[in-house]
Amino acid sequence: MKTDFKKIAKDGIISSNPTLKLVLGTCPTLALTTAAMNGIGMGLAVSFVLIFSNVIISLLRKAIPKEVRIPAFILIIATFVTIVRLALDYFLPDIYESMGLYLPLIVVNCIILARAESFASKNGVLASAADGLFMGIGFTLALTTMGAVREILGAGAIFGHKLWDFSIGFFSSSAGAFFTYAVFIAVFALITDKISEKSKLKKIKAEEKDFCGEIKENA
């Protein structure tokens, strides 16, 4: 069976983007997007855990009995979260500080468990690794853009650099987090709907052309 990497990439980043389409992992999304840098840090940490847990679970998918698969998955995920925590604490203590409680909470992040359950436990190693990678990219992109918007509006800065002295404090509050998240989901749905509509129209037009061409040829 050949794995369709193009489809996996499109699924992970656009058509089932974990944050904006599946609405998974909302807890870090809402809490950590006050700054763009936090978004990148959280996104990369989750991506790392996602890729490696997907690979391991995919390797062990025939060995793990169905009845105890959830505890087994959690155990594997927790191992990688611990690795990330210790590594970050040693190499990047600033980011470790700013993420605080949300780093150990990656263990119960819905995205990782959902991918393990619905993809890695049914597919091959390479496909699972690709799925983890692209889901992670989709998550990181969504978090970073949300963080950037909230940082610009709520603190008048981007990646920690002060832009101007004007800010709307609402956007750095938690109410602003929900508001920004909702607007992002709406805009993302609007864009993807428009694109899929266009591609559908294109397909119909192409079919029509073929059909008309056939008629002409027959005539």
Place this chain on the structure above:
Amino acid sequence: MENNLIYSSSPHIKTTRTTRRIMIDVCIALLPATVMGVVYFGLYALALVALAVAFAVAGEYIYLLIMKKPFKEITREFDFSSVVSGMLIGLTIGTNYPVYAPIFGSLFAVIVVKMLFGGTGKNVVNPAIAGRVFMFISFQWAVGAWLLPAIGSVYGETVATSATAVVDVSKGTVPALSVIDMLLGTGMQGCIGETCKLALLAGGIYLAARKVINIIFPLIYIAVAGLTTTVIGGFVFAFFFPAILSGGLIIGAIFMATDYTTTPNTLCGNMIYFIALGILTAVLRYATNMETVSFAILLMNLTVPLIDKFILNKPFGYKKPQKQKEAK
């Protein structure tokens, strides 16, 4: 003879009491407070209120134009509720707020809180309250100290400029201002529209006379808030009038808490709503040392669907179904 009979479906009763008429009445009732605000705080206050109204109306027009509604139709169906929201937003900020605060507040109130939920009558919380809280959260960094009105205290000594009377009461000290000063708003810090209580009360009486609001409910709210403060302060009755005459309690009770959309439908539900509002306001004031009327109203607005779900009107001629004895 037959031609005199008109066959038509409901509604059968015609009246001139439209949403537009009611909203214009509320605007008229807010005018005295606006005038007094301008007298006390100068032309900058007028500019803030005018900006808030202009952008509230503009927000409604922009939203409806984006939704592809023809301009003429919007003007024909325009119901002045965004004018009311704009006026309240302008009146509930102080002159220490920057010029752009009412612009953002009005746009947020009208577009996000009202229009996105479906327009007048479908909003979950009062747009003016949400706009005020939005400005309070957003622009606190740009706000300096409260400004005193141009007219000083009429009776009694000059006031301590550090704190508003609300903070004084919640700290357990009786404010230095006399009750008459508080009623007139002279020598008292506060927002543009909330300082002159007499003008607000006049507006309230006008609304009650026009039967726009039921005056009982704001009175319940104000009385419960005052009594709760008295009880919290250890049954000292000297707290009663300062508590009800300071801050935004009166403007909130008369103009904001009585919004039709965000109050329960039944009499009993309304009683619960306004009593809870009074207690919540007083307790929150005591706990946070700041003005909490808008937050209390915002919180209670969210409980209205729950109140309406559990407290229902008895249908006409309804009898309680008698419990049938279970056949053993």
